[in-house]
Amino acid sequence: MSQESLPSGSPPEHPDALPEYAERVLEVAELIPPGRVMTYGDVAEWLGEGGPRQVGRVMALYGGAVPWWRVVRADGVLLPGHELRALGHYRAEGTPLKEASRAAEGHLPRLDIGGARWDGGGHTEGHT
């Protein structure tokens, strides 16, 4: 034992501690009410920091701890690899969906962003 040392190295990254930015993203994700969705870009804009890519990365790494299906792409395309999982949640929550055309019956429905998009419900206080 005896190794005291080593101040020079990596910071004590606690396994339970996530990057601060990630924690904020997850918090916003939990704020999204059932039946509504926010795009990655919306979350980033709502946070006022980072960008859609940053939000996406956080969700990819830690999204399993929050209702990840409520954070969607602006295109309304369901998350690849979890389409059916997400679709089950949307139907259970009554999230507006855009049914695929008959010509595209091979496609799964996409989200109706125009109807499901949540603005944050008055995020900033407002001094009434």
Added chain:
DNA sequence: AGCGTGACGAGTA
């Protein structure tokens, strides 16, 4: 120190 990386977004062809 810098560089590559993305659960992305919008624009262009």
Added chain:
DNA sequence: ATACTCGCCACGC
């Protein structure tokens, strides 16, 4: 409708 490019910015190496 698809395919491609560029910009975006936190994070690990």
